[in-house]
Amino acid sequence: MLYGAIEAGGTKWVCAVGDGDGHLLAREVIPTTGPEETVSAAVRFFLRHERPAAVGVGSFGPVDLNPASPTYGHITTTPKPGWAHTDVVSPLRTALGVPIGLDTDVNAAALGEWRHGEGQGVDTIAYVTVGTGIGMGAVVGGRILHGLTHPEFGHTRVPHDTGIDPFAGSCPYHGDCLEGLASGEAMRQRWGRPAEEVDDDLAWDLEARYLALAVTNLTYTLSPQRVVIGGGVTGRASLIPGVRVRVLELIAGYPGLPPLTDPDAMTRYLVEPSLGDLSGVMGAMELARGAAKGTT
């Protein structure tokens, strides 16, 4: 049985076919242009391969995931030109004639890591991505966490000491929410160059502080057994070790559980994705498996 997967991002769509057990048979990267052009390119990729049983999509957003909603499968209020109120699911289903599984990009990444990566053997895992924006997805008891909508963790508020960091924040909605302070876009605006070109220990220490506040709050709210942090901003080698140190400082021994008090346990608790940049596409493959079984 073959499955299709799309990691539908704001700058690129990664399309793949695979066997559902973690083996990818083909993969293609399509630049994200306008909606019709991008979807057509994805359809052409799948038509070049054996017909999959279903296709899973991990999409950028916000995306309407409520199956009862008239706008299910639509990108909703994105500032991305041409994409607001765009139906992603129907054109794929119509062109390919197979069930389409859908979730957010970061929920897909959480699912991919849970099934094939760092989440194996645990019940509850959170995946935080720090790139242009900040997102979080979670698997709780083997199921992707859904409720009112998907998590919008990047828009949580964290302490912002304007004496240390006078930057007002980059979020067009909230100013200095987590994403407004710690995303790649926030780093670009604060330091005047892309995050990967920032080479100042103080800048990265500030980034580690914000991400540590985020991980601490996530730990105390969702109580995951493991937190995975990925995304383009996490490439700097010192960053994740710095976050771990600051999480331990923030938690200050409460409660006295090993991952929250012991540096070695923290190293196993707060990890980088073992699937690297394939977490999302592997999760989308898992969404396809669910769609083929009719469970999503």
Add this chain to the structure above:
Amino acid sequence: MLYGAIEAGGTKWVCAVGDGDGHLLAREVIPTTGPEETVSAAVRFFLRHERPAAVGVGSFGPVDLNPASPTYGHITTTPKPGWAHTDVVSPLRTALGVPIGLDTDVNAAALGEWRHGEGQGVDTIAYVTVGTGIGMGAVVGGRILHGLTHPEFGHTRVPHDTGIDPFAGSCPYHGDCLEGLASGEAMRQRWGRPAEEVDDDLAWDLEARYLALAVTNLTYTLSPQRVVIGGGVTGRASLIPGVRVRVLELIAGYPGLPPLTDPDAMTRYLVEPSLGDLSGVMGAMELARGAAKGTT
């Protein structure tokens, strides 16, 4: 079939027997003194009634909920005199000879509201209690949220503007975490009298700000379909309406979902417990039902 329930709090234990369908047949309040004395009083209560199929306990904490742990069912690191490292479950099981269901007090309250109160018909609900401390419990997909441990939401960090509120916070671990800024104990230390005696609009507006930050972060992390706020500090009539107004301000229309943008929908989203002060004991009854069926 009769079930037993204990809401095991730091100042009182509420013991009850009921039919598991939301009807309490008897109830007794026992002051929390030393562990042995308190447990013995609870045992005597149950021995005065028909033997229940199981007893559920919603306990103050931190409490070890890991069934594989050698200290399962123990209160762990509480500052409450005499209670640290106290086994709550074994003495009850030994004395009563029935299965004991256990969870945190606030998880029990979330479960009670989900089954019999504000959570009926929704999949994911969070219950926040604001009393001496601040706690949160959640039901996700019909199951209490567990992971590394139970949520310790009171210890999340929220923005603290020391220009408006110079109080350093009351939490012995973290200073100005949410509980350190907004719990009943924080109000007592900041204003020099118990929360229920504070009668100053500015004080309650500050309290509404902190709780709104908490509800906003909870919404963006867990994405519950409903948030219930209870606990002794929420008795002031203006407080919850004030929190709703400030949550809408903080969310600022993102994303554009009715409960997050519309005051009427917010009034249905953020609610007081419809079981009043019985949420916890009704949830403990539900824990007993689970224990009798062997599902917890």
